[in-house]
Amino acid sequence: MAASEETAKRMLADIKAIRKKVFEIVSESKRRLKPGELGKRLCQRLTTDKKALKTAIRNLVEDRELVYTYNFGCSFLEKSFNKPTRISKRIVLKPPGAFYRPASDEVAIELQHGASFGSGEHPSTRLAVRGIEQALSKKEFFRERRNICALDIGTGSGVLAIVAVTLGAKRAVGIDIDPCARAEAKENVKLNNLENRIEIHDRNIEKIDQKFPLITANRRYPTLKRLCSHITEITEKGGSVIISGIKTSEVSDLLNIFTQEYSRCV
Numbered sequence: 686m687a688a689s690e691e692t693a694k695r696m697l698a699d700i701k702a703i704r705k706k707v708f709e710i711v712s713e714s715k716r717r718l719k720p721g722e723l724g725k726r727l728c729q730r731l732t733t734d735k736k737a738l739k740t741a742i743r744n745l746v747e748d749r750e751l752v753y754t755y756n757f758g759c760s761f762l763e764k765s766f767n768k769p770t771r772i773s774k775r776i777v778l779k780p781p782g783a784f785y786r787p788a789s790d791e792v793a794i795e796l797q798h799g800a801s802f803g804s805g806e807h808p809s810t811r812l813a814v815r816g817i818e819q820a821l822s823k824k825e826f827f828r829e830r831r832n833i834c835a836l837d838i839g840t841g842s843g844v845l846a847i848v849a850v851t852l853g854a855k856r857a858v859g860i861d862i863d864p865c866a867r868a869e870a871k872e873n874v875k876l877n878n879l880e881n882r883i884e885i886h887d888r889n890i891e892k893i894d895q896k897f898p899l900i901t902a903n904r905r906y907p908t909l910k911r912l913c914s915h916i917t918e919i920t921e922k923g924g925s926v927i928i929s930g931i932k933t934s935e936v937s938d939l940l941n942i943f944t945q946e947y948s949r950c951v
Contacts, residue, residue, distance in 0.1 A: 703741040706730055708750055715808050717754070717761040754806070766798065766805050773815045776848055778805045781876055792851045795876040796844055801866035803841035803903065809929040813903045814848050816927035820899060821852045826925070830898055834858065836919070838890055838902040838912065843870030843883070845901045850882050854899060857883045860890060891915055898924040906935045910942060917946040 710726050711718060718726070724738055742762065745751040752765040764770060769779035777793045779785050787793045798804050805811060817835075820826060827833070833856075835849035840859030849857045861867050867885050874883045890912060898921040902909060909928055920926055931939060 700737055700741050700744070703727065703731060703737055704745055707738070707741050708745060711751060711762055712764060715812070717756075717763055717808065719759060720762055723762055752806075763806055766796075769793065770805065772805050772811045773818050775818055775852070776814055778844070792848075794844070794847055794851060796842060796847075796873055797869070797876060799842065799865075799869040799872075801841045801861075801863065801869045802839075803844045805844060809903050809931075810844065813845055813901055813927055813929040816929065817845065817848050817899070817901060818852060820925040820927065821849070821854065826898075827853065832856070833898050834895075835899040835901065836860070836893070836897040838900065838916070839904050839908075840870050840885065841866050841903070843873045843885060845903065846870070846883050846885075847873060847877055847879060849899060849901065850879055851877070855882070858897075859883065859885045860888050860893075861885070862887060862889075890919075893919055895919065896921040896924075899927075900924070901927045901929075903929045906931045906939060909939060913939075913942050913946050917943065917949075920947075 706727055707723065710723060710730075720742070724735070727738060742751065746753065749765045749767050751762050752767070754761045754763050766778060767780060769777050769783055769785035771777050775791050777785060777787060777791055778796050779793055781795050781797055785793050796804060803810050805814075833854045835846065835854045835857040837843075837846040837849070837857060837859040840846055840861045843859050846857035846859040859870055861870065864887070867887060870885045874880055874885065896919050900916060900920055902912070902916065904912075909931065916926060926943070928939070
């Protein structure tokens with residue numbers, strides 16, 4: 686009996702350690718992970734068996750720490766956003782009505798999950814949020830700007846526009862051609878009581894002639910490449926452009942394109 690109890694305790698400790706590592710791997714990953722790929726990464730860090738791994742993952746899903754998502758016939762394991770979830774150093778996303786007491790340097794944003802992109806589940810959204818946080822954490826960014834207005838291209842859920850305003854921008858404009866996305870973005874703006882500071886429009890970026898000190902665009906490579914020249918034209922001198930949604934193999938090419946455009950505008 687004593688030996689059986691000892692074995693059970695050891696197994697429980699193993700599952701706890703595996704669970705911790707699984708959550709770390711999923712949280713740190715810059716892209717969504719398939720269960721098989723997650724298992725391979727875990728084996729590089731811990732010695733474990735498939736049964737213990739399955740138990741740890743099942744526990745994380747039951748506790749709403751992780752969630753299975755599906756796309757193009759493939760399943761992925763990602764962080765669950767059905768409870769307050771930190772996606773950057775200062776930003777915590779939470780479902781409407783969920784209780785969360787933010788620390789003095791944190792900002793809790795309410796976000797209703799819907800059909801539009803940008804719920805915080807996708808790594809590109811989290812990277813864009815961290816980019817906004819980094820840009821607005823610099824004192825020199827505000828030194829000569831009292832009324833910063835941010836532009837979010839393809840706003841989706843509106844989360845990037847909301848993050849920009851909650852971190853210091855005076856106003857923000859989110860544009861999207863999808864009427865469903867605009868409706869959901871407006872609802873999320875309302876949830877955070879920012880109707881007087883954030884505007885959601887169906888305006889085409891090519892028709893915008895106002896300059897912005899902060900522009901965000903969580904879009905795919907072809908779209909960013911096509912919009913590059915206009916984005917550079919409406920970026921205020923000394924401003925910041927935060928782009929996300931591209932593959933690692935596309936970074937170098939897109940960086941060169943933007944660099945050339947900004948050099949031409951100077």
